[in-house]
Structures are given as structure tokens and as C-alpha cells.
Amino acid sequence: MLWKLTKFELKKVLKSKFFLIAAVLLLLVNMFLSGPEELDRWKYFGSAREATEQEQKVYDKLASLTPEEKADFEKAMIQKYGEDILDSYILPTQELTQLPGYFGDEISDYNALSNRELLRIINEPVQRFRGNVVSRAKFFGREAVLSGSKYEIRRNLQILSLYSAPIQEATHPIYGWKDYLFSGTPMLMSLLLILLLCAGIFTKEKEQGTWPLLQTSKYGQGKTLAAKFLAGDIGAAIITILFHASTLLMVYLNYGLMGGTQLMYSTQPMELFPFSITVWQFALIDLLCKIFAAVMASILLCVISSLSKNSVISYGVGTIVLGGCVLLTLFPPDSEWLAGPLTLSRTQWYFDTYYTANIFGYPVLWAAVQAVLWSLLAAFLIVLSHKVHNRKRSRL
């Protein structure tokens, strides 16, 4: 029955003309804004994706080379173009760009050499940054041993074990995924629509006069309330997925996607990412965290709506609460504990610096603890809303 009631609630939302128009418009705006910033926003569906697909072939070829074949290639290039060709910035001369190149008719020597150079530029900072972390952890670990601080010793050992593991060098640069992962636009757009979906979910019933009818109905004892909360949560999750999927689609259409199977630490500014997770796996985790944040926002807004007298109050208070939560993600407070329920929508914060290893010694643990605490608060708010709902019902 709960599922049936939830379906009715969702149907009710979808029947609202204003909601549908707002959803379509916001989705279109989100897609318009999802193009890579360095390209002209007004020139969509250009040749950038085709260029990415072409480059993918070159990187695939370079990745398939054995160390011996790689050494042969480098030797041949030195013989043909001179000693400096492997160590300097390469200009596309006629000799370098002519076909066939070393790898045949499709790849010129310029493409092969410049792509090899780009991979070196990607891999070099990863090695350097992780090397710096290891040397600092050794230094601080040594001081911790001298001072006898057990916590510091354990922490530095954890950092050492995380960052000393041999890294896998990138074989492809990461195109497109970065624009998707580090863009805050789809989440903000989703939150706007979630505000429209949830802030009026109870107050509209009150304004239409159907609230007393619902409260005196057979399933009024909590099930209607639960269905409304569930509809808000499912709606919030669907909206978040829809906006992020549309962003990914637009990035793919504009720019193409490459490097999804590379490890996350090959992506700037995530060089200090401590785990061996690929980019697409991280994108999935990131999406799950964003869905969690959206559900938290929907619960907050539903609670506000259930406690408000009319739509103006619920939208007003909802806007202030949501605005405050967004402000906390834009200007993070000194204490991470005050970062608000939307902090989990910016997953990369937990991994872009080795300082995060300070929190319980493990960055993921911090995010998980936050999620549990916010879930507990949400559960408390739902119970509070249920109590108020029941008290009002008994007064009728």
C-alpha cells in the first residue's frame, strides 16, 4: 500500500504544469551550461569529440606497446629527428606531421611524440607529489617517534602505507570526466528543482483543503506521511540522476570522454587520491554521495513543509535552509563538523589533500561518519514530523 501511495504522490507532482515546465527549463539550462568552459558555450557539437576519438586511437596504440617496442620507438625517433626530440617541446613541422609515421598511415610522428610528452606531464606531478608526502611523513614520523606520540606515529604510518604503494602510470589523459566531476552546476540545479518538489508537498494539501481529509482517511495514520517523504526522496534521487546524466551526455557530445579506466590520481587536482580507484568508479561513488545529499535536502524540505502553515512559509524557510547549506559548501567553515548536509555532494574534498588522512586516519571513514550522523538527524526529523502530524490528527 505504501508503494501505491508513493506512486500517487509522484503522479500528483508530475501533473503539476508549473513543475513540469520548470523541470524542462532547468534541464535545458543545465545542458546548456554543461559544455567545457574553455570552449565557446554557443558552439555545440563541434569537432572536439571527433578529435578526442582520434586521439584515443593514438593513446591506445602507445598503451599497447611493450617496453622493448617503446625503447625501439624512442631510438628510431632520436635517429630520425635528433637527440632533443624526446625532451623538448615539439613544434608541428612538416617533417613531423607527414604520413605515414612510425606507427603507420593513421598516426603521424608528431601525434605520437606529443601524446607521449603529455603523458609524461600527467605522470610526473603524481610521482613528485606522492614522493613529497612520503618524505614529509617520514620526517614527521621520525619526530613522532622522538616525542613518543602514538597517535602521530600511527597516522604517519598510515600515510606511508597509503602513499608508498607503487603507482600505475596513466596511459591515457582524462578528457571530459573532469568537466563532469568537478562541475557544481548539475547539483545546484537539482537542488533548485528539489526545492520546488518538496517545499510544497504538504502545504499544497493544506491550501487546497485536502489535508484534513487525508488525515482522517484509512491510511492517515502515518502511511500518507511516509508516502510523501518517500515520494520526495525518490523524486530527489531521480532528479539528481537525471541532471548528472544530462551533464555527462552533454560533455560527451561536446568534448568526448577519454580516460575513464585510468586511476583517479592521474586527474589533476586529485594527485593525492590515496586509493586505486578508476575515474568511472569514482564518478559512480560521487553520484551516490550526491544522491545521498539530495535525499537529505529533500527530507529537510519535507519536514519544513510538514511543519509550515502555508506555501509561502515553507518555500521561504526552505530557501533559507537550502541557501545556508549551499553557502556552507561554497565557504566551508573551519570545523568540518559544521559543514552541513550538502558537504557530501563535494566528494573530492575528502581526497584532494593528504591532510584528510588526519581524520580518524582514513578519509573515507570521515565521510561515512558524516553520512551516518546526517541519516540519524533525518530519521529524528521524520519522527518529529510524524508526532506533529499525529497530534494534529487527534485534534481534528
Next chain:
Amino acid sequence: MNLYGYELKKLGRTQKGFLILGVCLLLKLLFLCFFPEQKDSRILLSQKQYDNYLSQLHGFNTQEKMDWIQADNQNIHWAIDNFEQMYQDSQQNLISDDEWQDYVDARDSACLRQNASEIFTEKMEQFSLQSWTLPPAQYIYEYGWRTVFALQKVPDIFLLFAVILMAAQCFPAEAAEGMLPILLSAKDGRWRLYRSKLLVLLAVTLTAAIVSGGMEAAVFALRGFMVDPKAPLYSITPFAEFPVYITLGKAYAICLGMRTVVAVLFAAMLFGLSIFIKNAANLIFTAICFLGLPLFLGNAGVFFHGGLLCGNQVLLAKGSSASLLPLGLLTAVLCSAVFVILGARRHQRGL
């Protein structure tokens, strides 16, 4: 009491507009008082060292200061980078205990100064990239100003929230209470009522915007964020690439002035829109979209109210082209005027 007085009483007292405004301004005051200073995390670790550097370098950037910062930073790096080597040398007795102790002292001092030195090296690098045709930038305590301009990245949500709620109380509230047909059939219920409601809303918005801006400046001044207001805007990191000479104080005054004017224009636009969107909740949502979406458009955002309400976008537009900002303001004025005129005509026509 004339129509204006009645409308002011209705907006302020009956519909609790003054209460909403008061609560929003109070919330803003609390927010401003507790808003954390946007300090570099490295300063938190080395505040004294940072203060020492600043007292030595404070003032205009010169070639001597740049050379000194560079040499100091190189010395620090040398002392820290050679630790492993010196440690091994001391373990193998290749250096004496005194030499090792001297080295340890030098390294400790370098570690202490490293954060502050890095901050000033970054500043020096920023300044070295600036055009030599501009007056030189200044080394100042910039984190106060950075906090001031950090809040200019987003519109004044507290004030605008009150304005949105007040606009939503004008005609949508009359429609929801069933008063609109009665008002339309009254003697002064068409153009005069529309004009008086609009003017009252604009007057209240203007007063609130002036109070809000003044309060913001006063709180920041009392918190000591606005030191060296005569330093060029490009002395602080977020505007290091700003291509025009303008002082920090003047830039902030432009932002506040623009906010006040555009808040009034935004209220006028919402008022016109409220004739078409009579549902208060839908009007609130539309207003939030009008405010929020232009923030994603970069420089093009200054052609919308939302963009013009952000001081940073206003300053960036001012820096990028002489005509962009007046053109953006003109567009916002025209947009508000169109909504007000269309709203007036729709109201004149009746239900």
C-alpha cells in the same frame, strides 16, 4: 491617510513585511558577525611569522622587495631540502656535531618561516606578472578584503529573500485571499492601486538595501577587514589580473551601489511578474531561478539581475570592457521596465 500610506501599512504591518525584513536583516547581521575570515590555512600555522614578513614588506611592491623575497625563499628551500643528506652525513660522522646543530637550527628556522615565505613568494609572482604601466600593487593584509569580496560572489540573499517575500505578498496574496476581483472593481483599484503598491515596494526595498549595505560595511569595518582601502584592487589575489587601476575602497563602494540599484530593479521586475504568476510559491521559485541561474554565465551574467547583484561579476565586467557594465545595467533596467509595463497593462485589463 492616502493610498500610499494604506499600502505601506498593509505591506509592513498587516502582511508582516517589516517583521520579515527585520528578521532577514538580523540573520544577515549574525551571518556577518560569525562569517569566518577567508584566511590562508598556512597563516593559521604561522601567524607570527606572517606578521613579521608583512611588517617588513608592507607598502608598494618594488624590485628590491621582490629580490629579497626570492632570495629568502631559496634559502629556506635549501635548508629544508638538504635534510636527508645532512642527516646521513651526521650519522656517518662526515660533519661535526656543531655543524649538525647549526644546520638543525637553520632548518628549524626555515620550517618556521616556510609558510609565510611561500605566501609572499606567491604574491611576488602575482605582482611580477602585472602590467608595468599600472601603479604598483601593495603588500597588505589582504585576507580581510578577501573575506569582504568573497561575500560579493553571491547576491545578498537575506535582503533579496525579504524582497521576494514582500513582492509575493502584493498581488498573489490578494488573489489567494479572494480580494483581487473586489479591488479590480473598486474606484482606484486599477492603475492607481498598481502604482501605489509598486512605489511602496520600491521605497521599502531601497531603504532596506541602503540599511543592508551600510550594515555590511560597518560590520566589516568593525571586524578590521577593511584596512588599507587606498591600495589598488589588484593587490589582492582574487583580482590579481584586474587590468584597471581602482582602489579597494572604491571597488567595494561600486559593488554596494550596484547592489542597491539592482535590488530595486529586481523588486520592480518581480512586482510586474507577480501579476502573471499569481501563485506565491511559484513566484518565489521563479525569483530564485532569476537570481541563481545568471551566476553560472560568467561575464554574460551581468546582463541579468542575478549577475549584477554579485559584486565580483560587476568588477570583472568593469575590468574586461568599458561598455559591458553600462550595457548590462541598461538591459536590466529595460527588462524591469518591460515587466512593469506588461504587468500594468495586464492589471488594467482585469481578470
